[in-house]
Amino acid sequence: MTVQDWLPKNKTDRKIIHLDMDAFYASVEELKNPQLKQKALVVAHDPRKNNGHGVITTSNYRARKYGVFSAMPATKAIENIPKNELVFVKPDFKTYRKVSKQIHCIFQEVTDLVETVAFDEAYLDVTQNKLGTDKTTIDLASYLQQRILKETGLTCSVGISYNKFLAKLGSEYAKPFGRTIILPEMATExxxxxxxxxxxxxxxxxxxxxxxxxxxxxxxxxxxxxxxxxxxxxxxxxxxxxxxFGIDLRPVKANRLRKSYGKESTFLEPIHTKTKAKRMLKLYCDEIQNQLTTENLKAQTVVFKIRDSQFNTATRRQTLAQAQDQSTYFYQVACQLLDEFDTELTVGVRLLGVSVTNILDFEIQSMSLPLFQTR
Missing domain, CATH: 1.10.150 (DNA polymerase; domain 1)
Known part of the structure; x- marks a missing residue:
């Protein structure tokens, strides 16, 4: 038997695009300050001002000609790039995140099957798309590139193939602002x-x-x-x-917003005092807030859960006037809901929990489009 006989049957009927922004962070900085285009731009903390520390987040293509790439120590840029060309810019993740949200809104106009890999990278399954059956995969890729360029002033590269692996190789092969298609009959070559x-x-x-x-x-x-x-x-x-052998059966998994975030604990020794119960609620609310902050989300509804020593379980919920991402608000609501359960505290509380629902991506909600515009 040959090696290929051991492998699964290939699946070649899908149409997948891998889209990768070109030097994303550096390109956003160049939009903010066009003079940086004439410099070897490195997005990182300047190690000369940071006790020699710093890791390169990304660099523009001019800096890459000197062998300076992402994940390298920032000192490498000082060693490789002439002093009169080198410019360090601190990362501005708030702006990068905002531009990324704008780009992902464009993705959703083409297909719901969008798998986000990073701020600047995603897979799109366009086997079924929203722009019409007369559109080829190349048409869709071109549409994405042109829309992103028009609305943000940024370029991207795309790879087109029948699976995620080859689509990603295609986008890397075409950089910058390129487009590569790898059909099933072309894969081996x-x-x-x-x-x-x-x-x-x-x-x-x-x-x-x-x-x-x-x-x-x-x-x-x-x-x-x-x-x-x-x-x-x-x-x-x-x-x-x-x-x-050009086989990759992994599906494009659409990113879904979680419906809730929460934390609960079951106690070996029942809780009988509000002081201890509220201390636990504070820990839960802080953890929930950290999760929301990490994912740039807010929540509008707080859910409180309690179970007493006789295994009676109850839940209460309260919806806030506005979506929040601060543990203070969640904690205040949870404590108010706890006050309804004096009898349970007397018997002893075996379980406490707090969760939040009605999750909103607040940066998309507050974003003004277009963030950048080219004529």
Whole structure:
């Protein structure tokens, strides 16, 4: 049996776009200050002002010509880039997040099947789309690029294929502001010359192990001894072999807003005092607020849950006048609801919980479109 005989049947009837913004953070900074386009721009804290610390978030293409890329120590930019060209700009994640929301609104005009990878990157399954059956995948990709450019002034690159793996390779191949399509009949030829170290999931350690097995090229990989290879690389090796044959069955998973966020605990020793109960409620509300802040969300309804030592369970809810992301508001409401349960405290409380619902993405709600506009 050949290696391919061990692999699942390929699925080639999907139409998937991988869209990746070009030097996203740096490009946003250049829109804010066009003079930066003439400089080697590095988005990071200046290590000369930060005790030598700092990691590069991203860099513009001018800086990349000097070998300066994201995730490198910021000191590398000082070493590689001439002083008269180098400019450091502190990351402005609030603005990046806002622009990202605007771009994702454009995605939703094309399809509901949008899987966000990062602020600047997403997969779109456009097998069924909202713009019409007469639109080809290339039409849809072009529409996305042009709409994003018109409304934000930013460029992006897209890869088009029948699965996520090849679509991502396509967007990387075309940068910047490019478009690559990889059809099923083109996949083998495209992958033949593609460096193994650039396959997603192949880092330095995995590459070293592949070299130890005399695997350096795509041809080496697809002709391995399947038994030895799977014994040594296990599931990761099986996935890598699938990719080498252009197989990736992973679906595009649409990002869904969670319906609620909450925290509850069951106590071994029942609680009998409001002081201790309120102390627990404060911890829960702080944790909920941290979750909402991390995901840039607000909530409008607070739900309180209590169970006494006789296993009687009750819930109460209260909707706030405005959506909030502050634990203070949640805590005040939870304490008010707790005050209704004096009898349960006398018997002993075995479980307390707080959750919030009616979740809103407040940055989309407050955003004024377009954030940037080009003529």
């Amino acid at each position: 495209f992958l033949k010359d593609y460096p193994i170290n650039q396959f997603p999931g192949v880092g330095k350690k995995t590459l070293m192990r592949l070299h130890e097995h005399d695997i350096y090229t795509h041809e080496d990989l697809i002709t391995v001894n399947i038994h030895d290879f799977l014994r040594d690389f296990k599931r990761a090796g099986y996935d890598l072999l699938q990719r080498a």
